[in-house]
Amino acid sequence: MTVESPFLTLGIETSCDDTAVCVLENQRTVLAQGISSQIEEHAPFGGVVPEVASRCHQEALLPLLRRTLEKAGIHNPARQLSLIAVTAGPGLVGSLLVGVMSAKALAQAWEVSLVGVNHLEGHLFANVAVHPSLEPPFLSLIVSGGHTEIVFVRSFGEYELLGETKDDAVGEAYDKVAKLLGLGYPGGPEVDRLAREGDPDAFPLPVPLEHSDEIGFSFSGLKTAVLWVLRRLEKEGKPIPVAHVCASFQKAAVASLVGKVRLAVLRSGVRRVAVSGGVAANSALRNALSALPGVEIFLPPLSLCTDNAVMIAAAGYNIYRRGFFSDLSLSPDPSLPLSR
Ligand SMILES: Nc1ncnc2c1ncn2[C@@H]1O[C@H](COP(=O)(O)OP(=O)(O)OP(=O)(O)O)[C@@H](O)[C@H]1O
Ligand SMILES: [Mg+2]
Structure with a gap:
């Protein structure tokens, strides 16, 4: 033998x-x-x-x-x-x-x-490596430093891009907002940590493409909206409430991602969504996606x-x-x- x-x-x-x-x-x-x-x-x-x-x-x-x-x-x-x-x-x-x-x-x-x-x-x-039950067809939300896209995985090797960002990737937006706030690099984990201590309603920020019916993303306007909030506070001589700014930015960024995932699920009829890339480590995003009714969410461990x-x-x-x-x-x- x-x-x-x-x-x-x-x-x-x-x-x-x-x-x-x-x-x-x-x-x-x-x-x-x-x-x-x-x-x-x-x-x-x-x-x-x-x-x-x-x-x-x-x-x-x-x-x-x-x-x-x-x-x-x-x-x-x-x-x-x-x-x-x-x-x-x-x-x-x-x-x-x-x-x-x-x-x-x-x-x-x-x-x-x-x-x-x-x-x-x-x-x-990264998800296939840890979830034996994850078989195509499924949707894949890739959120990283260079990419923000939703891909339809028809079979392994057969990928259809359903939507992507028109400008900055969401990870890039996290890093740029962190830079504006004088936080370290990479900014995502630090903004995520501080956001947990802040009030997400302190500064109402626009949710990118909230009212558009296309599956797509845009984060450069949101980053600029944060910049205007900081400029206004500076002009008024007020201190910057860093945690509140982080929480408000994160609320809008996560709402945009979750909204477009919901739209992609509705349009494709595919209810299994795998999320990966650096921003998949974000605590608010993980919680919000996991709470989506009728959608099975697959997440990799933070290390992947x-x-x-x-x-x-x-x-x-x-x-x-x-x-x-x-x-x-x-x-x-x-x-x-x-x-x-
Ligand atoms: N907890 C978190 N919350 C939000 N963003 C995070 C978190 N952890 C990491 N990030 C962000 O993830 C990004 C890094 O992810 P990743 O390593 O997948 O990207 P990349 O390899 O640089 O880009 P790509 O994969 O598109 O080439 C950085 O922008 C970082 O700020
Ligand atoms: Mg990467």
Whole structure:
């Protein structure tokens, strides 16, 4: 009797400012994972500096890879690994290059199959990696630093964009509001924390596209509305009630996201909604979506909301099982669309 060896995928994610590596067994069992965050390097600039990000990935990736393989008990990668899944886009080209070139070199040296993964398909798979019951068709709300969109997942690999933001992503709006308030970077978690102590009705702010019947988002006007509130308070010589401003901004941002999810559910008739991306960690959004009547909401644990390699490995495994893989001509595409 032969014992079938497990299918082990090495996941590599370097699309923005997190260097992440993991070893995934089949679709859901994480054997080891590691993340090297660059927050400290970018914080003085109040945002991600692309050149700094690429250099940090270059320094972090190989030591992180060595530690993660060791933790997963991979002593002979050429024999033990079945697949290398790497983020190929969208993202910062210099950051993507570090991951893609490293993955190609490793795939060639170890003679292991390679698959390039779309980062957004990765975010979508953060939920698949932890919810065995999540099968298409379902809707996916992706809310991150660079994207805000609702995708109809007809089947794995068949994605239809139902709506997206016309300007800023919601995570970007959180970061910009945090900057206006003099809070740290990234601003989302801090605004979320302070909002819990504030009054969401202190400053009535417009809910973006509230009265439009299109599935779409817009957050730059909301950010400007916050700026006007701050300017008015300043002019009146009043102190800035930071927690109240955070709570008021968050109320409008969350209402917009929840309203458009409700609309997408009504229009499509699909009642299962998976939420992912950094802003899926937001406490108010998680609560509001979970309270939607007649809708089944899937949320990843907080660690799989922001960028990580587990979601990339999970997507890569699924893509490979569907019969797709990449060859050594794989190159990063900063604006790779979500389609296959
Ligand atoms: N609790 C929270 N509340 C609101 N926003 C949050 C929270 N936690 C993280 N964020 C936001 O999530 C964003 C980071 O998410 P993520 O890492 O998925 O984005 P990204 O990888 O930079 O963008 P993309 O995936 O679109 O390329 C930041 O804008 C951050 O402020
Ligand atoms: Mg991301």
